[in-house]
Amino acid sequence: MKRNLISRFMIITILVTASLFLVEGWMLGQQKQVQYRHGQNARKLLVLRGVVKDWDGNPVAQAVVVLPEIGKTVETNNQGRFEFSRIPPGRYHLEVYAPGFVDYSSEPFVLNKDKYGHEVVLMKKLAEEIVVTATRTPKLYAETPTKTEVISSRQIEMKVASNLAEALYQTTGVRVENDCQNCNFTQVRINGMEGKYTQILIDSSPVVSAMTGVYGLEQIPAEMLDRIEIVKGGGSALYGGNAVAGVINVLTKEPQENRTVLKAYQESIAGKPYTDLGFRSSLVSDSLNTKAYLFASYKRREPIDLNDDGFSELGLLSNTSFGLNIYNYFPAVDGKFKLGLFRIFEERRGGNLFDKPPHEADTAEWIKTDQLAFSSEWSHSLSEKLYYNLSFSLVNAKRNTYYGSHHDPHAYGETKNPLFFFNGQCNYQLGSHVLTMGFQMKRDKIHDKAIGYNRVIDQVYYESGLFFQDDFKIGRIFSILTGFRVNRHTALDRLIITPRLSILVNLMKELSFRTSFSTGFRAPQVFDEDLHIEQVGGEGLMIQNSPDLKEERSYSLYSGFDYGRQTGNTLIQFSIEGFYNRLLNTFIFQEVERIERARVLERINGSGSRVYGLSVDFGLAFGPRFSLASGWTFQRSLLDEPEPRFNSREFFRTPKVYGYSSLSWEHPKLFHLDASVEYTGSMKAPHYAGYILEDRLETTSPFWVVNLKFRRQLKLSETDQISIFLGIENLLDSFQKDLDKGVDRDSGYVYGPAKPRTFYLGMEFTF
Numbered sequence: 158m159k160r161n162l163i164s165r166f167m168i169i170t171i172l173v174t175a176s177l178f179l180v181e182g183w184m185l186g187q188q189k190q191v192q193y194r195h196g197q198n199a200r201k202l203l204v205l206r207g208v209v210k211d212w213d214g215n216p217v218a219q220a221v222v223v224l225p226e227i228g229k230t231v232e233t234n235n236q237g238r239f240e241f242s243r244i245p246p247g248r249y250h251l252e253v254y255a256p257g258f259v260d261y262s263s264e265p266f267v268l269n270k271d272k273y274g275h276e277v278v279l280m281k282k283l284a285e286e287i288v289v290t291a292t293r294t295p296k297l298y299a300e301t302p303t304k305t306e307v308i309s310s311r312q313i314e315m316k317v318a319s320n321l322a323e324a325l326y327q328t329t330g331v332r333v334e335n336d337c338q339n340c341n342f343t344q345v346r347i348n349g350m351e352g353k354y355t356q357i358l359i360d361s362s363p364v365v366s367a368m369t370g371v372y373g374l375e376q377i378p379a380e381m382l383d384r385i386e387i388v389k390g391g392g393s394a395l396y397g398g399n400a401v402a403g404v405i406n407v408l409t410k411e412p413q414e415n416r417t418v419l420k421a422y423q424e425s426i427a428g429k430p431y432t433d434l435g436f437r438s439s440l441v442s443d444s445l446n447t448k449a450y451l452f453a454s455y456k457r458r459e460p461i462d463l464n465d466d467g468f469s470e471l472g473l474l475s476n477t478s479f480g481l482n483i484y485n486y487f488p489a490v491d492g493k494f495k496l497g498l499f500r501i502f503e504e505r506r507g508g509n510l511f512d513k514p515p516h517e518a519d520t521a522e523w524i525k526t527d528q529l530a531f532s533s534e535w536s537h538s539l540s541e542k543l544y545y546n547l548s549f550s551l552v553n554a555k556r557n558t559y560y561g562s563h564h565d566p567h568a569y570g571e572t573k574n575p576l577f578f579f580n581g582q583c584n585y586q587l588g589s590h591v592l593t594m595g596f597q598m599k600r601d602k603i604h605d606k607a608i609g610y611n612r613v614i615d616q617v618y619y620e621s622g623l624f625f626q627d628d629f630k631i632g633r634i635f636s637i638l639t640g641f642r643v644n645r646h647t648a649l650d651r652l653i654i655t656p657r658l659s660i661l662v663n664l665m666k667e668l669s670f671r672t673s674f675s676t677g678f679r680a681p682q683v684f685d686e687d688l689h690i691e692q693v694g695g696e697g698l699m700i701q702n703s704p705d706l707k708e709e710r711s712y713s714l715y716s717g718f719d720y721g722r723q724t725g726n727t728l729i730q731f732s733i734e735g736f737y738n739r740l741l742n743t744f745i746f747q748e749v750e751r752i753e754r755a756r757v758l759e760r761i762n763g764s765g766s767r768v769y770g771l772s773v774d775f776g777l778a779f780g781p782r783f784s785l786a787s788g789w790t791f792q793r794s795l796l797d798e799p800e801p802r803f804n805s806r807e808f809f810r811t812p813k814v815y816g817y818s819s820l821s822w823e824h825p826k827l828f829h830l831d832a833s834v835e836y837t838g839s840m841k842a843p844h845y846a847g848y849i850l851e852d853r854l855e856t857t858s859p860f861w862v863v864n865l866k867f868r869r870q871l872k873l874s875e876t877d878q879i880s881i882f883l884g885i886e887n888l889l890d891s892f893q894k895d896l897d898k899g900v901d902r903d904s905g906y907v908y909g910p911a912k913p914r915t916f917y918l919g920m921e922f923t924f
Contacts, residue, residue, distance in 0.1 A: 162568040199341050203268055205241040206875065207234050209253055212781065213311040213384075216414050217279055220255035220743040235445055241424030246270060246751045253277050259726055274875035276825070278781050282723060290386040291659075292628055292638065293395055293593060294363065294584055300630065302659035304717065304734065306331075306387040313382055315821070315831060317866060317882055317919065319422065319433045319456065321407060323376035324382060327817040327833060329788030330389060330736075330772045333374065334810065335911040338896065338904040339507030339522035341472055342910070343374045347389055348736055349768050349794040349811040350402035354679065354711075358406040360497070361580075362532065362550045363396055366575045366601055367682060369528060369554050376501050376526070378478045380437045380452035381421075383410040389736065390713035391674045397597060397622050399645060401677040401711040401740070409482055410450045412439030416876075422919035426912055427469065431458040433919075446486040453479040460511055463913060466898035468520060471912070472507030490537065497532040507904075508562075515559035516566045519900040521561040528552060528751040542586040544850075549579045562900055569607020576601050592624040593640075603682070612699050618682060619647045636661040639751040646680040649708055649865040653678050679709040681760055682743060700746070703761045712739040717772075724745065726780035734772045736792075741765040743796075764797040766808070782823050789816030805841060810908060812838035812859075829868040831884075836861055842908050847901035855895075860909045863888040880921040 199581040205224075209217045216237025223230050224241060226249050233239045246269045253261040258279040289295050291303035298305060306328060318324040322333050322343045332346045344352030357365040357373065365373050389403040396404055420435035437452040456476040460469040480499030487493070508521035515521035534548035554574040561568025582595035598621045625638035641656040657675040664670055681702050717734030745763035750754055770792025778784040794808035819833035837860040844855045866884035873879065892913040897903050 159445040168733045188458075193867075201246055202243040203246060204271045204273075205244055205268060205275065206238055206273045207251075207277060208594075208875075209237045209255070209277045209279060210257070211279055211281060213309050214314075215310075217255050217258065220253055220258075220279070222277075223252040223254070224249055225252060226250075236441075251275070251277065253279065255279060255354060255635065257282055259723065259728075260747040265322040268514065274872055276872075280726065280781055288386055288463060289361065289408075290358075290388050290404060292626065293582060293595075294591065294628070299663075299669070300636060300661070302628075302636045302661035302671060303388055303673050304715065304719070304732075306389075308385040308387070309408065310383050313379060313384070315829075316869075317422070317868070317884065317917070318379045318382075320375045320379055321377040321385075324379060324385060325374070325405070327786075327788070327794075327819060327835065328387065329774050329816065330790045331387060331839070332815055335907055336810075336905060337507070337522070338370075338468075338470055338902065339472060340505055340524060340908050341375075341507065341911070342371050342475075344371070345374060345405065346811065347402040348407075348738065348770065348772075349386070349792055349808055350738065350740075354399065354402040355622075356396050356400035356404045358396065358404060359530075359550075360409055360532065360534075360550065361406055361500070362578050363399070363599065364530065364552045364576055364578055366552070366554065366574055367578045368556065368572060368603070369526075369552070369576075372503065372505070372524065372526065376476060376478070376503050376528070377407065378452070378454040378456070378476075380435045380454050381407070381409055381478070381480060382407050388739070389676075390673060390715050395624055395626070395640065395642065397599065397620055397642070399677075399679050401679055401709070401713075402738070409438070409480075410439070410452075411482070411484055412441055412448045412450045415439060415441055419922045420919065422917065424915050424917040425461060426458070426915045427461050429459045429461045429471075431474075432456065446488065448484040450482040451480070460507070463892070464896050464898060466902075468509045468899065468902065469507045469511075470896060472505055472522070472622070473511055474505045476501070476503040492535065492537040495534040497530075497534075499528075499530050500699070501526070501528040514837070516561065516564060516568065518587070519564070520902075520904075521559055522904075523557075525557045526554065527556070528554045529811065530619065543584070545581070545583040547581050549577070551578075552576045564650035565609075569609060570608070572603070572605040573805075574601070574603055589630050591628040593624075593628070595624050597622045597624070602680075614681065618680075619645075620680070633882075634663050639878065644678070646708070648680050648682060648702070653708060667720055667722045670717070671720045673714070675713045677711040677713070679711075681706050681708065684712075699757045701749075701757065701759050703759055706760060707742045707762050709743060709762075710741045712741075713737070726778075728776070728778040730774070732772075732774040735858055736768075736772070738768040739765065740767070752886075757863065757924050766794070766796045768792060768794045768808075785819070786821075786823045787816070787818040789814070792827070793865040802852065803843060806840050809841050809843055812840040812893075825870075827869075829866075831864075831866040833864045833866075834861060835864075837909065840908070842906065844897075844906045845903045847903050848897040848899055851902075855906075857908050858890045861889065862886075862891050862910050877924045880923070883918045883921075884916075886917070887913060 209220045211217055216238060218233055218235045220233045222239045229241055231239045248267050252263045258281055261277060261279055287295050288298050288301055288305040288368040291301050291305045308324060313324045325331055325333050325345055330348050333343055335341055335343055345355055347355050347580055356363055359371055417438040422433040424431035440449040458474040460473045461471040463470040478501045483496045485494045503526045506523040508518050510518040515523040530552040532550040536546045538544045542818045558570045558571045559568050577600040579598045585592045597878050601618045603614055603616050622644040624642040629637045632704040633919045638659040644653040655676040659673040662670045693711045704773055714737045715734060717732060719732045721730045725916045742762040743766055744760050746758040746760055749759045750757045764845045772790045774788045776786045791814055794811045799806050815837050817833060821831045823829040839857050839859050842855045842857050846853050864886050865888060871879045890913055893909045897906055
């Protein structure tokens with residue numbers, strides 16, 4: 158019995174031991190297979206790299222990038238770049254989170270090999286735009302009592318703008334017009350007021366003078382622009398004279414990453430070529446403390462005769478520009494230094510017989526301009542509450558001209574216009590108040606001579622001002638901006654005080670109300686470029702100021718509502734604004750005598766005028782792919798008393814209705830398509846005798862301008878890409894049909910679009 162038990166126990170023991178060996182062997186086999194499969198998978202682990210940018214193409218630093226499927230998270234560096242390593246093949250999607258931007262979730266994608274150059278474009282949240290023009294301090298737009306229109310670098314790029322004038326198109330309440338059939342100079346009207354009432358700034362400095370401002374809109378190349386800020390109404394509490402209709406602040410580029418862009422752009426205008434070549438390069442040190450931005454551009458347009466009379470409607474144009482911005486940060490003292498330089502050389506000519514000297518042509522306007530500008534700025538934060546800024550700019554502008562007809566040898570002229578500007582500003586935060594105090598000084602020297610007409614202007618104007626501003630935020634609902642400026646101008650015999658007041662009320666999260674009252678002034682000077690057209694008739698002009706001449710004064714009131722709502726990637730924005738501008742002591746001219754080959758005009762004060770109306774803006778975006786924008790202005794512009802020549806109270810060349818609508822669709826892997834329509838209503842336009850027998854006041858027909866633009870982006874590598882763009886401007890060829898003809902034409906009788914139907918093709922190479 159015992160033997161049977163022992164035998165059975167031994168048999169069971171042997172069987173269990175054998176089973177354990179078999180199980181252990183099986184487990185070891187399985188482990189080896191797992192290790193083998195793991196080794197195989199390890200050899201298949203992949204890398205995913207990319208970059209996060211905003212809509213303007215700037216890198217977004219410290220954005221959190223997530224791969225939810227495996228729970229991995231990384232953060233972008235200062236160049237907006239990120240990297241995931243050791244990722245198994247599979248199906249994934251990316252999520253990106255960054256302060257001030259809409260949360261991003263990509264479409265699913267299959268990762269089966271290393272992927273480089275994955276680009277994420279983030280949308281800024283509504284009201285997260287930083288603006289500087291309204292308060293001269295960086296500030297969130299949602300907290301700024303004064304409404305500021307912003308044209309971003311992406312918008313400038315989407316417009317395929319070649320210069321500042323083209324970048325300003327399709328901006329509500331802003332209209333760019335061509336004012337001469339010979340030289341094609343442009344001016345910008347804010348709410349219907351002439352260009353001379355708008356202060357154009359470059360990096361917040363008023364260095365665009367009466368002379369350089371005439372052709373300056375086309376002379377400033379798009380390569381120089383980072384973004385544009387527009388504040389409507391009298392801004393002279395901060396910026397001095399001429400800021401009556403508003404302020405246009407051109408902000409130049411501060412680079413954020415190493416990048417170089419080459420551009421080649423070709424237009425065909427009525428079969429004649431317009432060539433635009435551009436270069437811009439950004440350099441950033443590894444420490445990010447030193448940055449440099451270099452740009453250059455070349456433009457050339459052949460003369461174009463649209464009505465076959467032998468005289469150009471679009472003149473010969475040749476422009477060469479280059480510039481450099483250098484930035485250096487000093488972390489030890491929390492300071493920043495900027496050095497800027499640019500040069501613009503341009504030659505333009507209109508009329509006929511372009512192969513001969515200007516005085517041998519039947520009619521010629523010839524302008525050869527050379528601008529050299531230098532600027533410097535130092536910003537320093539002494540503490541979290543105390544900050545100051547010192548800056549100066551010097552623009553030395555020179556110009557040779559010919560404004561004449563009928564082979565007049567006396568119509569040559571020469572102008573020199575050095576302009577110096579200095580600004581000192583201090584900001585101090587006292588509780589809920591940000592106090593700003595500053596001093597500005599401008600020296601504007603004009604030396605203009607036309608020996609043939611015995612005309613010599615040699616004047617120096619000094620303008621200095623002290624300004625004070627209190628930016629007071631009362632909780633999250635109310636913000637009040639108050640300020641005033643005390644100005645001294647050598648052409649005036651008394652101090653000019655210009656106050657301003659702006660109020661912001663955040664009625665709810667999506668709805669805000671802004672109202673602003675401001676004052677402005679415009680001082681007289683004897684050089685007035687707007688009158689150059691009359692010289693083409695063969696007579697020169699000599700201008701003098703009346704002994705008791707007063708400055709022009711303005712009073713502006715703007716009030717409106719802004720509504721913006723954002724749900725996920727869907728944004729909707731709507732704004733409505735009413736405006737009222739009152740202008741007193743308007744400058745007018747009266748003829749006092751005639752001398753040999755010239756008329757003598759005296760500048761005197763006339764009656765006032767008023768401009769009032771309503772602007773409406775609407776925007777809708779479904780993520781970064783689809784967007785709709787529209788802006789319309791309805792206004793009246795009336796003189797207190799009828800002007801003497803045509804007995805009209807309406808402002809000339811100012812329509813009662815104008816606006817635009819645009820529709821954009823973009824797919825990152827396909828193309829970007831943009832369609833827009835611009836409308837200019839009928840207006841009064843003076844038409845002077847020459848080609849016609851008698852002066853008459855015309856009522857123009859309205860214009861519809863349709864534009865189509867196509868853009869395709871091709872990635873060559875992680876950092877290199879090519880963008881190809883083509884399109885049609887003024888598809889319907891809605892161009893002025895009643896242009897004057899011949900040598901005695903009224904070259905100022907021009908209205909409507911600046912160009913007829915135009916085809917263009919271009920390419921940008923980024924590396």
